[in-house]
Amino acid sequence: MKMTTEWIHRHFPSARGVASESIEIKNVFTDTRKKTDKGLFVPIRGDRFDGHEFLKDAIEGGAVAALWDEKIDVPSYVPNDFPLFFVDDTIIGLQQLAHVYRKEVNPKVIGVTGSNGKTTTKDFVDAVLAPSFKTHKTDGNFNNHIGLPLTILAMPASTEVLVLEMGMNHFGEIENLSFIAEPDFAVITNIGESHIEFLGSREGIAQAKSEILAGLRDGGTLLLDGDEPLLAPLHTREGVVSCGFDQKNECFLSNIQMSGSTTTFTINDGESYSIHLLGKHNVKNASFAIVIGKALGMDPSDIQQGLNEMTLTGMRFELIEGKNGAHIVNDAYNASPTSMRASIEVIKDLNQYSRKILILGDIFELGAQSEEMHRSVAPSIDSSIDVLITVGDESAVIAEEVKKHHEDLDVYSYSTKEDVSAVVQPMLQQDTIVLLKASRLMAFESFVEEFTD
Template identity: 55%
Template sequence: MAKFTANWLASLFPEYQGIGSVPVQIDDVFTDSRQYTHFGLFIPIEGERFDGHEFLKDAIKNGAAASLWNKQKSVPEFVPADFPLFFVEDTLEGMQRLANAYRLKINPKVIGITGSNGKTTTKDLTANVLSEKYKTWKTKGNFNNHIGLPLSILQMPPDTEALILEMGMNHFGEIEVLTNIAQPDIAMITNIGESHIEYLGSREGIAKAKSEIVEGLKQDGCLLIDGDEPLLDPVARKTRSYRIGEGTDNDYVIKSIQLSNEETTFEVENHPYSIPALGRHQAKNATFAIVTAKILGLDKSQIESGLQQVELTGMRFEKIKTTEGTEIINDAYNASATSMKASINVIKEMDAKRKILVLGDILELGAFSKKIHRSVADVIYPPIDILYTYGEESKEMVESLRKREENRVEAYSFNTKEGLIEQLRNDLKPETIILFKGSRGMKLEKVIEEITN
């Protein structure tokens, strides 16, 4: 099914060449010239060290039927006369404008999700629940920035009815760009943590940056927020909002949260729910999905079914059983102090004789790094048995534990993955749980691969 035609593109980009009398349909949009496609629109992105315009020949060979083109650049001689080129001042801005136009053309219900933690899990939960009623499309992986979000929109099938978009950021102004492209019907701010505090200066700064999501919210849209976070009160007053949390003054109060080794159960509006994911924080993530589903007309049975069948994106509390009988928890996709503490608290509530933490550095904390790493140690106590850290900054957790008057948690820091792997191989025993958590740059999944092979 064609997404659009070259003639439709010409209405958006009036400077062009190569459009003849034969209609050209566009089935796909891509930026990687190595990707094989079928009737694709190639968008050559320019970066500091690369220029996609140099790879147009490869893109045509791999199925491009048209391309955006920076009007300041010469058109190569090899381009066929009947190959549509649409001239723009900037191809990235052109892609963003195209994504917005395509979003309006298809006109699905759009759900935009931001927050310091829980964006991807909330996206997965929301998509799974809404798919019980609607043809649903969601951000793939972490395609949540100024390039990834428009690509996510442009990759949605033309029959999409609900579009769930994750919005990430490092600096002020970035969420505003994304939300104006997406124009969400429902916006979510899952929480405010410490991620990117190096660039934003404080948790207040982080809250302000996340709150930009309402700038693109449709006029009749609504905002869902972490109602237990006072820093979100100002944005809640700016638009129609629903507060979600454990506090009794929230619009949707989460009660009776209980964890087993396999699921989390809880109540919202006196109705019980369960999800195959672990943690008090997961109950809140799921409630964002529940409230969204209610707004969009799903009934309780559809919501329950969607929550039960959810598949979370990889390396988010992913369980691996070793041949020795050890349960590995791979939560190593990324980390902030907030998410790290939440994962540690989940491990405390799980059934096992030995509980081991393997924690890597939390990156992008700047001058706040030592203080924030020390704060993680505040939740590390029995039934946790051993803490291993990897990286320079996370040593602060070990030092904090060793200074504690009554510390009953063994704590060791490692500078190399090899030393950590050698130690962990000795810890692979039955009735043992090992949690791996750290920033993406620490690549703790490499350690998991070594000890599980």
């Protein structure tokens, strides 16, 4: 189908201008700073801004129509023939439009949520399916109540598989996204501690992630982390596939070997696969994509081809060559205690390096449990690590705890990043690997420029 103003008018009959004419809509946008071509402008009202004030910029930038809050007067500069579709709330209108478009295009929809690994899993799923299907996936962090509908509305009408990442901070948000998307496959990658400040506990996080079931289509499949006890109540549902390292899982993962930048593994039906990423946690992320690929009729060889061609969204366990032949693992996109421990475990298993350096930063949104959660990272750090550097007031407790148990380990703790480079630069040698891990706001990617040529 081709999106036109006439098609939108059928779903939003309250309108003005030439709304009933078949004016082509090539894209839907909310940011007037970016030029567009034949766009539908959706003005968003926030706490500190109102997109309705930028309609003139939108028109000058290429908008040929717009949604409009019916409670706001139409500015006098708007041409009489310019199509405006009146809604009670423009965000809800955007979501409704995306839902209708999803149903009309009618691709297979895969929804991915979880505390950690959802972006990597989304990338795996898209990579596996792309050689066999016309796919469209969430770009960047467009995974919330505005980004997800924009992602849906950006998919070509020929899309056969739509891969949607679903993020949240509070209860009810994943439920809303699931109703908009109506997934055929829903994935819960794991339960960590992200957003525990708002959700109270890991049990609360599990409840919030399970909201993805709200819009799951009849006969749909739920894939989940089978090693997570908090998801155990979901195992009794029909259409559930558990993936993990315990033999009880339907997709049982074993024989995990890491070499260079590649991890190989076996699933319980005897098939072996490899991914160009390190770590057991990434094996589990890949397993969700493998199960979906097989469910859609793909052969193992085609699935492996897709895994080989995967392009990872940036700053997620990127292995980069640093100065003097050292290697830097840029895992700085975000962090939780669970993902930080997982990354440390990967570094510990890389036996080809004789010196291992951890640079860990603050983890945010942990609320009153912040000290306890940061301290929980320390037991993962043992004598197989040579140097620990923490940056920030919150992560200092990791250094404090490690010092108690490992006197032979060099431990540094800084409030800010400024002094770190001077300490690390002399350590960068052929046999050294450095892990960068912290919450997004710590901007640890700045270290990559300092530690590489």
